[in-house]
Amino acid sequence: MTDHRTPPHESLTPDPADTFIPSAEKGTSLGADAWRRLKKNKLAIVGAVFVVIMVLGCNIEYVTFGLIETDAQTTNLPNAHQPPSWDEPFGTDNLGRSYLARVLEGGRVSLMVGLIATIVSVIIGTFYGAIAGYYGGKLDEIMMRIVDFLYGIPYMFLVILVMIMFSDTARGSAAPVFLALGVVQWLMTARIVRGQVLTLRHQEFVQAARVMGAGDLRIIFRHILPNTLGVVIVYATLTVPAVIILESFLSFLGLGVELSWGLLVSEGVGVVNPIHSYWWLLFFPSLFLAITLFSLNFFGDGLRDAFDPRTRK
Numbered sequence: 530m531t532d533h534r535t536p537p538h539e540s541l542t543p544d545p546a547d548t549f550i551p552s553a554e555k556g557t558s559l560g561a562d563a564w565r566r567l568k569k570n571k572l573a574i575v576g577a578v579f580v581v582i583m584v585l586g587c588n589i590e591y592v593t594f595g596l597i598e599t600d601a602q603t604t605n606l607p608n609a610h611q612p613p614s615w616d617e618p619f620g621t622d623n624l625g626r627s628y629l630a631r632v633l634e635g636g637r638v639s640l641m642v643g644l645i646a647t648i649v650s651v652i653i654g655t656f657y658g659a660i661a662g663y664y665g666g667k668l669d670e671i672m673m674r675i676v677d678f679l680y681g682i683p684y685m686f687l688v689i690l691v692m693i694m695f696s697d698t699a700r701g702s703a704a705p706v707f708l709a710l711g712v713v714q715w716l717m718t719a720r721i722v723r724g725q726v727l728t729l730r731h732q733e734f735v736q737a738a739r740v741m742g743a744g745d746l747r748i749i750f751r752h753i754l755p756n757t758l759g760v761v762i763v764y765a766t767l768t769v770p771a772v773i774i775l776e777s778f779l780s781f782l783g784l785g786v787e788l789s790w791g792l793l794v795s796e797g798v799g800v801v802n803p804i805h806s807y808w809w810l811l812f813f814p815s816l817f818l819a820i821t822l823f824s825l826n827f828f829g830d831g832l833r834d835a836f837d838p839r840t841r842k
Contacts, residue, residue: 563759563835573831579824583817587636599630601788613809620809622796631793632813638789639818643773646710650772651765653711654718655757659749661719662726673723676716684713688775692784706779706786710772721764725757759836766829770822777818790818 567573585592590599605625613620619628661672691709729735730753738748777791786792797811 563832567831567835570831570834572827573835576824576827576831579820580828583636583821583824584640587633587640589633599627599633601626601630601634603627610807619813620807622810628809628813631788632790632817635788635790635793635814636817636821638786639773639776639791640821642706642710642776642786642789643769646706646714646772646776647765647768649711650714650768651718651761654715655722655754655761657715658719658722658724659726659754659757662723663730663745663749663753665727665730669723673720676719679713679716685775685778688713688779689782689784692779706776709779710775714768714772718761718764718768721760722754722757725760726753729753729756763829763833763836766825766832770825770829773818773822773825790814794818 603626605621608621608625609623611617611621611625617627617629619632622628622631657672657676661669688709691712692705694705726749735748735752738752743752773790776786776789777794780786780789780791781795783795793814794811797807797814
C-alpha cells in the first residue's frame with residue numbers, strides 16, 4: 530500500500546519567493562489626469578502662453594523691477610500723430626504720447642478689471658449657490674427665484690445704471706466697474722455651483738461627515754466646495770474674457786475707467802477718417818484685445834475639456 534502522506538521535511542506553506550503577487554496599478558489624481566489631457570490640447574497651451582506673455586508685457590515695469598519704464602502720460606505736442614517707427618513702435622497719439630506705453634497701461638487696467646471682477650463674482654456666486662443647493666427646500670426656491678428675477682433684467686442696462694450712479698463721485702475709478710460687473714456676473718456661477726452641490730450633498734463622504742458630528746458650514750466648506758473647484762476654475766477662466774469685453778464696451782461708451790483697451794479703441798475710432806487715417810490708434814489696442822480674448826477662450830475651453838469626466842480614459 531502506497532503512503533501518500535507528505536514527508537516530514539516538506540512544508541505545505543509555499544515559498545514567498547515562488548509566489549506571484551500582482552502589483553497594484555498606480556492611480557492618478559484628478560489634477561494629474563486633467564494636466565495630462567490639457568498638455569495634449571495644443572491650442573489651449575498656445576492660448577495660455579499668449580496670456581502669460583500679455584500679462585508680463587503689460588506689467589513690464591513690475592517684472593523688470595523698474596529697469597524698463599513706460600510713460601503713458603507725458604505729452605509732446607510737436608510729436609503728435611507720428612506713425613509707427615523705430616523710436617516709437619506703435620506711433621504716438623494726438624498729444625504726442627507714446628502709444629506703446631498707453632497700450633501696455635490700458636492692457637494692465639483691462640486685465641486687472643477682468644481678474645478682480647471675476648474673482649468677486651465667483652466668490653459671491655459660489656457661496657450663494659452652495660447655500661441654496663445644500664439646504665434646498667423653500668430656501669433654495671426663494672434664492673433661485675431671485676436669480677431668475679435678476680436674469681430677467683437686461684444686464685447691460687443694469688450695469689450702465691450702476692455706472693451712472695457713481696459717475697459723479699468716482700468718475701474714472703475702477704471700483705464702480707467692479708461693482709457693476711459683479712452684479713451681473715455671479716448669477717451663472719451660482720447656478721453651476723448649486724447644481725454640483727445638489728449632486729454632492731447626498732454622497733457617502735458627506736453622510737459620513739454628518740454622522741461624525743460635522744456642522745453644516747464645515748461640510749460645505751471642507752467637503753463639498755473642494756469637489757466643485759474644477760468646475761469653478763473652468764467657468765472663472767471663461768468669465769475673464771466676458772468681463773473684459775463688458776468693461777471695454779463700457780469704456781467705449783465713456784463709462785469705464787480712465788485708461789483701458791476699450792477707451793483706446795474708442796479714441797482710435799474717433800480719429801480714423803478718410804482724410805487723416807491714423808490707423809495705428811485703432812489697430813494696436815484692437816489687436817491686443819482680440820489676441821487676449823481669443824487666448825483666454827482657448828485656454829478656458831482646454832480646461833473645460835481637461836476637467837470633463839466624460840473625456841477620462
